[in-house]
Amino acid sequence: MALSTRYNPQETEKKWYDHWMEKDYFHSEPDEREPYSIVIPPPNVTGVLHMGHMLNNTIQDILIRKARLEGKNACWVPGTDHASIATEAKVVKMLREKGITKGEIGREKFLEHAFEWKDKYGGIILDQLKKLGASCDWKRTRFTMEPKLSEAVLKVFVDLYRKGHIYRGLRMTNWDPEAQTVLSNEEVIYADENSNLYHIRYDIEGEEGESIVIATQRPETIMADTAIAVREDDERYAHLVGKKALIPLINRAIPIIADNYVELGFGTGALKVTPAHDQNDYDIGQRHNLEVIDILTPDGKLNENAQILVGEDRFEARIKIKVLLKEAGHLVELESYRTSIGRSERTKAVVEPRLTKQWFVKMNELARMALHAVESGEVKFHPEHMFNMYKSWLKEENVRDWCISRQLWWGQRIPAWYLDEHVFVAETAEEALAKAKKATGNDALTIEDLNQDEDVLDTWFSSWLWPMSVFDGFENQEELRYYYPTNTLVTGWDIMFFWVARMIMSGYEWSGELLGMEHVMEHGRMPFRDVYFTGMVRDNQRRKMSKSLGNSPDALKLIENYGADGVRFGMLSSAAAGNDIVFDAPFDNETKEVLNESKLCEQGRNFCNKMWNALRLVRGWEIDPKLEMSAVNKLAISWIENKVKETIERVEANFVEYRLSDALMNLYKLIWDDFCSWYLEMIKPEYEKPIDQATVDRTLEIFSDLMSALHPFMPFVTEEIWHQLKDRKEGEDCVISTYPASNDYDKALIKKVDQAKTAVAGVRDTRNTKGIKMKELLKVFIQDTPVAQELFKLDGLKSMIIKMANLESLEFTSEEVPNSVAILAGTEKFFIELKETINAEEECARLTKDLEYQEGFLKSVMKKLGNERFVSNAPEQVVAMERKKQADAEAKIKSIKEAMEQLGCS
RNA sequence: GGGCGAUUAGCUCAGUUGGUUUAGAGCACCUGCCUUACAAGCAGGGGGUCGUUGGUUCGAAUCCAUCAUCGCCCACCA
Numbered sequence: 001m002a003l004s005t006r007y008n009p010q011e012t013e014k015k016w017y018d019h020w021m022e023k024d025y026f027h028s029e030p031d032e033r034e035p036y037s038i039v040i041p042p043p044n045v046t047g048v049l050h051m052g053h054m055l056n057n058t059i060q061d062i063l064i065r066k067a068r069l070e071g072k073n074a075c076w077v078p079g080t081d082h083a084s085i086a087t088e089a090k091v092v093k094m095l096r097e098k099g100i101t102k103g104e105i106g107r108e109k110f111l112e113h114a115f116e117w118k119d120k121y122g123g124i125i126l127d128q129l130k131k132l133g134a135s136c137d138w139k140r141t142r143f144t145m146e147p148k149l150s151e152a153v154l155k156v157f158v159d160l161y162r163k164g165h166i167y168r169g170l171r172m173t174n175w176d177p178e179a180q181t182v183l184s185n186e187e188v189i190y191a192d193e194n195s196n197l198y199h200i201r202y203d204i205e206g207e208e209g210e211s212i213v214i215a216t217q218r219p220e221t222i223m224a225d226t227a228i229a230v231r232e233d234d235e236r237y238a239h240l241v242g243k244k245a246l247i248p249l250i251n252r253a254i255p256i257i258a259d260n261y262v263e264l265g266f267g268t269g270a271l272k273v274t275p276a277h278d279q280n281d282y283d284i285g286q287r288h289n290l291e292v293i294d295i296l297t298p299d300g301k302l303n304e305n306a307q308i309l310v311g312e313d314r315f316e317a318r319i320k321i322k323v324l325l326k327e328a329g330h331l332v333e334l335e336s337y338r339t340s341i342g343r344s345e346r347t348k349a350v351v352e353p354r355l356t357k358q359w360f361v362k363m364n365e366l367a368r369m370a371l372h373a374v375e376s377g378e379v380k381f382h383p384e385h386m387f388n389m390y391k392s393w394l395k396e397e398n399v400r401d402w403c404i405s406r407q408l409w410w411g412q413r414i415p416a417w418y419l420d421e422h423v424f425v426a427e428t429a430e431e432a433l434a435k436a437k438k439a440t441g442n443d444a445l446t447i448e449d450l451n452q453d454e455d456v457l458d459t460w461f462s463s464w465l466w467p468m469s470v471f472d473g474f475e476n477q478e479e480l481r482y483y484y485p486t487n488t489l490v491t492g493w494d495i496m497f498f499w500v501a502r503m504i505m506s507g508y509e510w511s512g513e514l515l516g517m518e519h520v521m522e523h524g525r526m527p528f529r530d531v532y533f534t535g536m537v538r539d540n541q542r543r544k545m546s547k548s549l550g551n552s553p554d555a556l557k558l559i560e561n562y563g564a565d566g567v568r569f570g571m572l573s574s575a576a577a578g579n580d581i582v583f584d585a586p587f588d589n590e591t592k593e594v595l596n597e598s599k600l601c602e603q604g605r606n607f608c609n610k611m612w613n614a615l616r617l618v619r620g621w622e623i624d625p626k627l628e629m630s631a632v633n634k635l636a637i638s639w640i641e642n643k644v645k646e647t648i649e650r651v652e653a654n655f656v657e658y659r660l661s662d663a664l665m666n667l668y669k670l671i672w673d674d675f676c677s678w679y680l681e682m683i684k685p686e687y688e689k690p691i692d693q694a695t696v697d698r699t700l701e702i703f704s705d706l707m708s709a710l711h712p713f714m715p716f717v718t719e720e721i722w723h724q725l726k727d728r729k730e731g732e733d734c735v736i737s738t739y740p741a742s743n744d745y746d747k748a749l750i751k752k753v754d755q756a757k758t759a760v761a762g763v764r765d766t767r768n769t770k771g772i773k774m775k776e777l778l779k780v781f782i783q784d785t786p787v788a789q790e791l792f793k794l795d796g797l798k799s800m801i802i803k804m805a806n807l808e809s810l811e812f813t814s815e816e817v818p819n820s821v822a823i824l825a826g827t828e829k830f831f832i833e834l835k836e837t838i839n840a841e842e843e844c845a846r847l848t849k850d851l852e853y854q855e856g857f858l859k860s861v862m863k864k865l866g867n868e869r870f871v872s873n874a875p876e877q878v879v880a881m882e883r884k885k886q887a888d889a890e891a892k893i894k895s896i897k898e899a900m901e902q903l904g905c906s
Numbered sequence: 907g908g909g910c911g912a913u914u915a916g917c918u919c920a921g922u923u924g925g926u927u928u929a930g931a932g933c934a935c936c937u938g939c940c941u942u943a944c945a946a947g948c949a950g951g952g953g954g955u956c957g958u959u960g961g962u963u964c965g966a967a968u969c970c971a972u973c974a975u976c977g978c979c980c981a982c983c984a
Contacts, residue, residue, distance in 0.1 A: 005944065197984075215984050229984095267984045280984090339983060388910050392980055493979095540917095542977075573932075574918060579911095580977085582918065584933090599933060600918085606946045613944035620943070653922085662920070665931070680943080687942060761950080767938095768950050774941055806941095857928060864925095870964035878925050878965090885927050 003619065003724070007612035009563025009605075012720040017130060025068075025735055026135045028075035030482035036067035037075045037483040039467050040136065041491045041499070042144060044083035046090055046121045049128035049555045051537040051545050051583060052492060055575060058568045059534060060490045061134050062660060065712035067487075068135070069739040075483060076135060077470045078126060079142035082118075084459040085179050085187075085346040088410040091117050107409050114410050128556060133564045133715045135735070142470045144462040145412070152474040153412045153462045154427045156510070160361060161425040166404075168416075168423070170357045172279045173403055174342065177300030177314075178349035181407040182358055184458060185400055186497050188342040188351050195341070199268060199333035200325060202228065202245040205253045212237065212245055212256065213332050215267030217339065218277070219325060220317040222247055223306040224295040225254055227273040229284055232258040234269055248330040249321070250307045257288050279353050292355060300352060314352075359405040359414060359455070366505040367399040373504050378524055382532045382658045386493055393497050402502075404458045411456030418451045464502035467527035468510065477514050484511065489528040492536060503527045532658050535580035539594070542582065550594065553585040557596035562605040565714035569604025572661050572713065607668060608717040614676050615721050617684070618699055624690035632803060633695045635796030636682035638746075639753045640702055643674050646750060648709060648742035664713050671706055678757065682800055700725050705740040752794050755826045756801050762823035763805035766832050770821070777808035781820070783829040783895075784812040791828065822847070822899035827888050829895045844905035851896045858889040 020026065028035075038060050043053060060076060068074040091114045092102055102110055126141065142149060160166045174183040198219045204210035214228060228245050230237040237256070244253040254273075261284055262271045275285030276294040285292060295306040300314045308324070309317045325331040342351040371394040373379050374387055381387050392398065405414060417424045417432040422439060426432040429447050437445050465474070467489075473480035485507075491500060507527035512520045537545045537552075545552035558567045575581045585598050647670040654663035683699065685691045703725055707718040711734050722734035763780065772778070780801075782788050789812075792798055802810050817831035819838055824830075864870050864882055871879055 003943095006946075217984070262984080269984095271984050273984095278984090280982095337983095383911095385910070389979055392909065398980070579919085584918075602946075603932070606944095609946055610944065613947085615943085617943035657922075659920090659922090665920085669931085676944090677948085684943090764949055765951085769937095771938080774939080774949080853928080860928065864965070867964055873964050874925070881926060888927075 003612070003616045005613065005616070007563075007608045007717060007720075009565060009608065009716060010560075013131075013133070013564055013716045016716055016719045017133065019733070020135070020735055021138070023731070023733070025733070026076070026137050027139050028073055028137050030479060031073055033071065033073040035075065035483050036064065036072040037077070037486040038064055038488055038490070039077045039470055039486055040079060041489075041495070042079045042081040042142075042463065042466065043125050044086055045080040045118055045125075045143065046083070046087055047125050049125055049132075050547070051552050051555060051571075052534075053125070053129070054132060054555050054567065055537055055571050055581065056490055056492065056534050057129055057132060057134050058571050059532065059575075059660060060488075061132070061715070062572075062712040063488055063490070065135055065715060065735070066655065066739070068735070069708060069711060069737060071738070074135075075137055075140070077140045077142065078129070078134070078136035078138060079140075079466075079470060080122060080125065080144070081459060081463055082143065082145035082411060084406055084408050084411040084456065085176075085181065085183075085344075087114065087118070088408050089179055089347060091410065102409075110409050131556065131559055131564060133568065135715070140470065144459070144466070145410075148472055148475065149462060149465070149469045150412045151427075152465055152469040153457060154415045155474050156465060156506070157415055157457065157461075158425055158427050159510075165362045165366070166359060166425075167362065168357060168359050170355060171360070171403075172282045172353055173356050173358055174344075175298070175352040175354035175356065176344040176347055176349050177296075177298065177352055178347040179344065179408070180298050182354070182356055182403060182405065183344060183351065184403045184460075187345045189345050190340045190342045192338050193341040195337050195339050197267065197335040197337040198322070198325070198331060199335065200248060200272075201330050201332050202248060202272075204240060204256075205244040205246050207243065210240070212240055212270050213268045214270045214272045215335075216272055217337065218274075218318070219321050220302065220309070220314055221274050221277050221295065222272060222321075223250055223252075223302075223308065224274045224276050224293045225272045226275055226285065226290040226293060227254050227288065228256045229259040229262050229271045229273050230256065230269060231260055231262045231264055234262075234264060237270060248328060249324055257284075259284050259287065276355060277353055282353075282355065294355065296352060296354070300349075358403050359416075359453075360401040360403055361461075363399045363401050364396065366509065367394045367501075368396070369508045370394055370501050370504040373508060373526055379504060379526045379528065380530045382530060386496070386531075386533050389493065390496055390501065394501060402458075404461045405453075405455040406458055407454070408456050411459065412462060414453040414455050414457060416453040418453070419445070419449060424450070460498050460502060463499060464506045465510075467503055467507065468514065473514050474510075481515060481519060484515065485523055485526055486528045488530045488532055490532045490534065493533040494536065496533070500531060530658070534575065538580050538582050540582060540584060540586075542580075545583065551587075553583070553594050553596045553598070558598065558601060561596055562598070562601040563608060563716070565608055565717045566601045566605035567598075568714060569607060569664065570598050570601030572664050573600050573603070575661050604714070607672065608714070610672055610676060611717060611721055614671075614680060614703070615724055617680060618696070618703060619724065621685065621696060622690040623693050623696055625693050627690060627692035629692050629694045630799070631796035632799045633683045633692070633796075635753070635794065635800055636679055637695065637698050637702075639682075639749060640675060640679040642745040642747075642750050643679075644670065644702065644705060644709075644740060645742050645745035646747075647674075648740050649745075651709065652742055660713075667706075667710050667713070671710065675702070675706060678804075681804060704734075704737070707734055708737045709740050711735065711737070749794075752791055752797065753800075755791060755828070756797050757804075759801055759823070759825035759828070759830050760804045762825055762830060763807070763832055766821050766823065770834065770836075772834075774806055777806060779808050779833040780805070780810045781813035781817050781831040781833065782810065783831070784814045785828065787826075788812070788828050816898060816902040818902070822895065822902075824850075824892055824895060827891045827895075829899075838903075840903045840905070843903055844900060847896050847900050847903070847905065851893065851900070854889050854892050854896065858886065858893065861885045861889060 064074045064076040095113060174188045176183050195217050197215050197217060199213050199215050200219060201211045201213045212228060225247055240256045241258045243256050245256055246253055261280060273281045273284050273290060275282045275290050275292045293305050295302055297303045302309050302312050302317050304310055309320055344351055371391060374381060374390060415425060415427055419436050424432040424435040426435055432450060433445060433447050436450060437443055467486050468480060471479040471483055504526060507525055511525040539545055539551040543549060543551055584600055585594050588595055647666050651663045651666050683695055704722060707722045711718040719734040798810055817833055820831035820833045822829055822831055861882055865886060
């Protein structure tokens with residue numbers, strides 16, 4: 001069968017993915033093997049694959065495939081997150097386009113629409129992961145809002161309430177006027193934006209001509225003012241404290257109070273106090289017993305309390321009130337100003353501080369335990385310095401209670417029922433009713449008498465249970481006992497607080513209760529042992545790749561262009577843990593669009609092609625069964641086998657430290673340089689000549705091992721080549737093959753062959769500089785020294801050099817060879833005899849350069865050795881090495897000088 | 907304001923607890939090759955006083971300090 005000169009990913013990728021699925025290789029059930037489990041960071045159910053997902057999931061797939069090859073019971077649980085705000089916003093938008101509003105159709109109908117939407121778009125991102133090659137256990141696919149996971153959420157809520165960790169209270173919260181829900185502190189993203197500082201004059205009541213000027217960014221909120229505050233010790237205003245100021249335009253009188261929250265130097269030194277619309281003002285209000293006047297509607301418009309501009313949007317009102325204030329002569333100054341504005345992470349709407357009644361989880365104790373878990377090393381972060389960020393968040397003085405209620409419908413509804421002033425928290429309405437009957441002594445109560453809380457829970461309140469709930473751990477611990485703790489969590493550092501910290505908290509809180517002390521003593525209570533934080537994927541201007549910026553290439557188009565393996569290679573080759581990765585997709589300067597191209601992915605694609613052609617070579621050989629294995633082939637096989645072991649050992653170390661891009665690069669070099677460029681060239685038979693059976697058999701074995709080792713990184717091409725190499729039995733697939741071992745290897749052999757390779761490279765270089773064609777056979781002599789004699793005792797080494805450098809002969813010599821170029825391989829000198837008369841001047845120049853280098857080097861070595869304190873203080877080994885360097889350099893210098901003498905260099 | 911990280915070749919990055927030659931890789935670049943697996947390739951090559959200035963040490967890209975530039979996190983902000 002003739003193979004194309006190019007590897008074709010489109011043909012093979014679907015074929016093998018279907019094959020793996022058909023064989024059910026990705027499915028895991030508990031058994032006697034060691035488990036290796038990963039839970040996916042669940043993407044938003046209606047999301048699409050972006051570069052961050054590609055990176056993240058490639059890494060998880062590498063880890064899980066490696067574990068599978070090592071014979072572990074690998075289980076990667078996929079799934080999606082219901083993403084409360086994001087999904088609800090999408091559904092609301094979809095309905096709006098149909099002319100329907102949420103309020104009109106009511107909760108139940110809305111949820112029907114939402115589930116319909118979810119069913120329609122929910123699977124897309126998971127299908128896209130399959131294109132990438134993700135070897136998830138698809139039979140275990142979970143969804144954070146499916147019945148079982150929702151039950152777990154309610155159980156946990158009730159449990160925390162019972163333990164006193166959950167409370168409901170009136171607090172200043174972050175309100176998203178667009179989504180019309182409260183947000184947790186973590187969902188508010190602050191950034192500096194341009195704004196204005198309005199200096200507004202308030203007249204003093206009953207004091208003709210007296211006034212006080214305040215500065216504010218939000219003039220539209222003056223109608224909600226209930227005081228003006230100045231510093232106690234501010235002499236400018238001391239005489240006004242206790243008097244009343246009149247709010248411009250509406251002329252409501254408010255007290256002037258003294259509070260040291262006010263800073264002397266900022267603004268005018270007088271602060272308008274608006275307790276309903278600012279956290280700090282609220283605090284001041286509490287201290288001084290001020291009234292709270294809320295002038296905003298939930299969607300961010302002015303309400304009746306404002307008296308003027310009622311019904312205007314807050315930003316429209318700001319523009320209009322500026323004009324009104326100016327006309328009335330109250331606007332003293334307008335100062336441009338840069339300040340930090342908080343926006344909703346999901347809707348990007350400017351967040352409004354608002355006093356609302358919400359449910360909270362007390363965080364003090366949970367945070368302390370979560371901090372301890374990482375501090376003590378029970379959970380390890382990669383890279384380690386991510387702990388600093390984690391710590392700054394969780395330390396006592398920074399941690400704040402977690403607001404978990406959301407004024408949305410898409411999510412788990414809060415399991416709290418109200419009856420007059422009573423609250424009953426229970427997993428079901430029936431239980432709540434029972435509690436109500438008991439509490440009130442009224443047996444005639446029915447479910448209809450109770451009102452369930454209208455709010456749903458924060459999405460993260462379900463995803464923090466993910467490592468336990470995906471194994472149905474809250475219902476039945478059989479699977480949890482086997483798979484928990486999971487091994488590695490792979491996620492971006494941007495959700496360290498949203499998700500990672502909270503999973504650690506929930507693991508601490510419930511794993512003991514669920515699994516029992518014995519299990520916890522043995523395995524720990526944390527949901528994972530290692531956390532691998534990936535960096536953010538950025539464009540070549542270092543901006544975060546995002547949909548809104550339009551600077552991200554289309555992930556699926558990249559896969560079409562380079563193949564999944566090519567893209568995986570590209571993603572990974574620049575991805576050290578925790579470092580942001582700069583993805584090299586170029587911009588089209590004309591269309592201003594990012595191109596679906598990438599040099600790194602191209603390198604990956606080329607690598608596939610390289611291996612493919614190695615396959616074509618090996619497959620194309622004609623075998624002569626009578627042929628004996630040559631000495632060169634014996635040496636080559638023995639060398640590459642040792643080289644594989646050496647590299648696998650390094651790769652293993654890379655994996656332990658999660659240095660996956662190094663691991664890939666080591667394999668890349670092993671396959672491209674050592675295997676293709678050297679090994680295959682060493683054993684390659686002459687044109688149209690056959691090869692022996694044993695060499696081919698060994699080569700196929702080694703090639704197969706290389707495919708197994710590379711499989712976690714590039715699963716499709718390795719599976720395809722693995723099958724092309726040999727006829728495989730049913731069920732014999734690369735995906736479940738055996739990872740090559742890295743037992744002892746012969747370092748001395750590797751070193752000797754390396755020295756021979758240097759000699760070969762020297763001959764090639766001489767050909768290059770002298771313009772000698774590869775076809776032209778050369779005579780080479782090697783200076784007869786004990787070291788050279790020892791080197792050439794290695795069977796096959798001499799013939800290998802002859803073959804690789806294309807020589808006519810390679811002999812020992814005890815004299816300088818006339819009309820030759822002298823090269824050094826290690827300390828050994830080789831003479832390449834030339835047919836043309838050599839250009840002595842050129843040669844002398846080259847040798848002089850060499851000599852200068854060696855002498856400079858020797859000088860630096862001698863400087864060290866001449867330092868008595870070095871010789872006496874440095875470890876013996878280090879000194880010995882320096883002496884060896886000295887001896888080598890001296891030998892080389894001697895050789896070079898002899899050669900120069902021979903040439904008659906001046 | 908508090909903290910973290912980065913600064914090494916034209917570009918993107920390694921450099922493993924301070925010492926295996928006077929710093930590596932990939933891409934890009936230069937030279938020569940359509941050599942019968944691969945031009946998406948082969949064989950070679952050039953290129954860095956490791957951001958600055960000091961210090962510790964027999965020895966520093968590596969440890970400490972200082973400054974500079976960049977990125978990020980947290981807090982505050984009338």
